[in-house]
Amino acid sequence: MVVSVNQSPDLSDAAFACWQDTIEERLGLQLPDHRRSFLKTCLSIRMREVGFDDYLTYHEFVMQGDRGLIEWNQLIDRITVQETRFFRDPAALALVKDYLVRRLKRDESALSVWSVGCSSGEETYSLAILIEEVLAKHESSSDIRYGITGTDVSKKGLKAASEGKYALRRLETLDKRLVDRYFTDVGGSKQVVKSTRDRACFVRLNLLELARSPLNNLDVIYCQNVLIYFRKWRRKDIVSELASRLKPGGILVLGLGEIVDWNMPDLTRVPGERALAYIKRK
Numbered sequence: 662m663v664v665s666v667n668q669s670p671d672l673s674d675a676a677f678a679c680w681q682d683t684i685e686e687r688l689g690l691q692l693p694d695h696r697r698s699f700l701k702t703c704l705s706i707r708m709r710e711v712g713f714d715d716y717l718t719y720h721e722f723v724m725q726g727d728r729g730l731i732e733w734n735q736l737i738d739r740i741t742v743q744e745t746r747f748f749r750d751p752a753a754l755a756l757v758k759d760y761l762v763r764r765l766k767r768d769e770s771a772l773s774v775w776s777v778g779c780s781s782g783e784e785t786y787s788l789a790i791l792i793e794e795v796l797a798k799h800e801s802s803s804d805i806r807y808g809i810t811g812t813d814v815s816k817k818g819l820k821a822a823s824e825g826k827y828a829l830r831r832l833e834t835l836d837k838r839l840v841d842r843y844f845t846d847v848g849g850s851k852q853v854v855k856s857t858r859d860r861a862c863f864v865r866l867n868l869l870e871l872a873r874s875p876l877n878n879l880d881v882i883y884c885q886n887v888l889i890y891f892r893k894w895r896r897k898d899i900v901s902e903l904a905s906r907l908k909p910g911g912i913l914v915l916g917l918g919e920i921v922d923w924n925m926p927d928l929t930r931v932p933g934e935r936a937l938a939y940i941k942r943k
């Protein structure tokens with residue numbers, strides 16, 4: 662097949678179905694018909710880079726051996742939606758803030774937080790900044806420590822998150838005081854200050870392999886804009902597994918509308934229409 666530089670080959674029904682199955686089986690992500698052109702674009706750009714002109718042949722390559730696995734890992738960065746921003750959901754973060762203030766009044770032990778599907782780190786660092794702001798106002802005789810883990814399946818996202826370096830335009834919506842306090846200049850961009858980066862750790866974790874994660878006994882689990890790409894039954898499985906990793910009294914924060922008809926006997930919904938969160942009963 663001869664393909665011109667700008668034209669992508671047709672994605673047949675059979676090839677679309679094949680890729681849909683693999684992506685759902687390996688990542689849990691559902692690619693309905695309306696996302697067919699998105700998939701076609703992602704695949705064809707990558708195929709052109711590595712010299713394939715047929716979706717099924719490329720699929721065969723991806724499915725086989727170590728080279729296929731390396732290629733699959735490249736592809737993950739293309740087919741996952743990485744969109745994110747600092748302080749993306751103010752209502753959900755306000756719930757986390759209330760939780761932290763109450764938690765520190767009764768218990769000053771170290772805080773552990775998990776940002777699930779952290780992409781390039783903006784969500785993780787927003788939570789870190791929020792925690793540091795709360796700690797700065799909290800009157801305490803001792804130093805209260807915290808640790809935050811960001812997990813994602815995308816290696817590219819995790820690398821960017823670990824560096825914590827962002828273009829100035831990514832910080833435009835942030836309060837100037839927070840930018841001055843939590844970022845330093847590096848060339849033409851800004852980097853999260855080392856003391857805050859040192860509190861964060863970024864780890865690769867596929868949500869389909871959640872059961873293998875050692876993360877447990879968390880005060881805050883924050884999972885937003887990830888589950889929307891999964892089937893409803895899978896969302897429930899994932900959220901139940903996340904809830905089981907909460908400390909008694911801990912909070913699970915989800916994206917509004919990302920899960921319905923789900924509850925667990927030891928969780929209580931936090932009242933409020935603008936954010937979705939649950940507290941684990943003690």
Ligand SMILES: C[S@@+](CC[C@H](N)C(=O)[O-])C[C@H]1O[C@@H](n2cnc3c(N)ncnc32)[C@H](O)[C@@H]1O
Nearest residue numbers: 688741742744745778780814815867868885886
């Ligand atoms: C739209 S971003 C959301 C980022 C951030 N949570 C936010 O709300 O701004 C979705 C993230 O989920 C990640 N993701 C998708 N499928 C995943 C899976 N099976 N396991 C872990 N992370 C996954 C993607 O790589 C991407 O970084």
